[in-house]
Amino acid sequence: xxxxxxxxxxxxxxxxxxxxxxxxxxxxxxxxxxxxxxxxxxxxxxxxxxxxxxxxxxxxxxxxxxxxxxxx
Numbered sequence: 001x002x003x004x005x006x007x008x009x010x011x012x013x014x015x016x017x018x019x020x021x022x023x024x025x026x027x028x029x030x031x032x033x034x035x036x037x038x039x040x041x042x043x044x045x046x047x048x049x050x051x052x053x054x055x056x057x058x059x060x061x062x063x064x065x066x067x068x069x070x071x072x
Contacts, residue, residue: 043050
């Protein structure tokens with residue numbers, strides 16, 4: 001009985017099939033952390049700089065261009 005258990009443990013620890021899934025999960029997590037850090041850094045401290053300012057400018061341009069559905 002002990003021999004069967006030891007052999008099971010050996011095959012369990014040799015199995016590398018799930019390792020790639022764990023590695024892909026770690027890579028995705030690292031990419032998410034880096035992306036969040038970059039977006040926070042680029043976002044700017046106030047409403048006039050960074051991405052927030054860019055999106056505000058684009059929204060203002062769209063609204064002033066007659067985004068209400070009229071003729072362009």
